[in-house]
Amino acid sequence: MILSFFDQFMSPTHLGIPLIALALSLPWVLIPTPTNRWLNNRLLTLQGWFINRFTQQLMLPINLGGHKWAVLLTALMLLLITLNLLGLLPYTFTPTTQLSLNMGFAVPLWLATVIIGMRNQPTAALGHLLPEGTPVPLIPVLIVIETISLFIRPLALGVRLTANLTAGHLLIQLIATAAFVLLPMMPTVAILTSTVLFLLTLLEVAVAMIQAYVFVLLLSLYLQENV
Amino acid sequence: MADAPVPIAQRRLMDVKLGELPNWAATRDFTPNGILSAVRRGHDRFYNKYINVKRGGIGGVAMLLTGYVVLSYIWEYDHIKHDRWRKYH
Numbered sequence: 001m002i003l004s005f006f007d008q009f010m011s012p013t014h015l016g017i018p019l020i021a022l023a024l025s026l027p028w029v030l031i032p033t034p035t036n037r038w039l040n041n042r043l044l045t046l047q048g049w050f051i052n053r054f055t056q057q058l059m060l061p062i063n064l065g066g067h068k069w070a071v072l073l074t075a076l077m078l079l080l081i082t083l084n085l086l087g088l089l090p091y092t093f094t095p096t097t098q099l100s101l102n103m104g105f106a107v108p109l110w111l112a113t114v115i116i117g118m119r120n121q122p123t124a125a126l127g128h129l130l131p132e133g134t135p136v137p138l139i140p141v142l143i144v145i146e147t148i149s150l151f152i153r154p155l156a157l158g159v160r161l162t163a164n165l166t167a168g169h170l171l172i173q174l175i176a177t178a179a180f181v182l183l184p185m186m187p188t189v190a191i192l193t194s195t196v197l198f199l200l201t202l203l204e205v206a207v208a209m210i211q212a213y214v215f216v217l218l219l220s221l222y223l224q225e226n227v
Numbered sequence: 228m229a230d231a232p233v234p235i236a237q238r239r240l241m242d243v244k245l246g247e248l249p250n251w252a253a254t255r256d257f258t259p260n261g262i263l264s265a266v267r268r269g270h271d272r273f274y275n276k277y278i279n280v281k282r283g284g285i286g287g288v289a290m291l292l293t294g295y296v297v298l299s300y301i302w303e304y305d306h307i308k309h310d311r312w313r314k315y316h
């Protein structure tokens with residue numbers, strides 16, 4: 001009975017094809033490739049504007065070595081935003097609620113930034129483990145703490161995205177159930193609950209976009225430190 | 228009436244009569260490459276008709292998303308049908 005609230009996060013299979021396959025391939029359909037015409041259609045123009053602005057903003061604080069990551073980070077951002085926003089449609093499946101997918105994004109990319117830092121500038125990369133101006137007696141403790149914080153980063157990246165989206169979807173389902181059940185009994189309360197549901201949906205749209213952005217932003221931050 | 232009958236494998240879907248549909252379906256290419264090219268052709272047709280136009284509005288993308296919602300409903304139907312008259316959700 002209670003278990004059914006989490007059933008929306010199970011990927012159902014139909015004729016042997018899991019829904020997650022359809023959900024993961026949808027961004028390919030919705031984000032068309034630019035043609036070599038001078039003036040493209042409106043969707044492409046909008047998309048091109050967004051990509052240009054986003055890449056410019058993202059690459060501002062990163063010096064030249066990190067500009068190789070521009071395509072990867074922008075593509076990741078587009079994918080996450082599309083996946084998150086599509087998950088808000090009824091009956092759809094959000095792949096980013098699966099921890100496995102988010103960890104699959106977070107761990108390799110974080111590890112890449114660490115390895116780049118260690119290879120190119122090992123002293124500076126290790127130097128990040130000790131903030132400037134720490135009192136001498138605190139140095140050993142702080143190094144341990146900073147190392148732990150370094151290793152927790154991929155976990156935090158993945159779990160943050162998963163938890164935010166999962167919690168949002170669950171809340172929507174709970175409040176919607178409440179409004180639906182209350183409707184025959186106490187219509188006024190049902191209307192209040194519906195207002196809360198509406199506001200929550202707006203919040204979820206915002207969270208979907210923000211979480212994708214935060215993910216990519218933090219990755220760019222880790223890159224900036226190490227490149 | 229005067230032109231020679233075209234073999235069924237080369238006719239387009241709209242020209243195939245209902246009774247010949249299984250025969251026509253048997254001549255289609257179901258290899259992964261064939262399916263991929265069919266998906267690509269379908270996508271190009273939809274894209275060029277509804278999205279890649281001079282003054283495209285929200286309609287093209289909206290049709291895609293509605294189709295996605297309907298498809299997701301069909302995928303999840305087996306699971307959702309238990310929710311119909313449950314007392315406790």
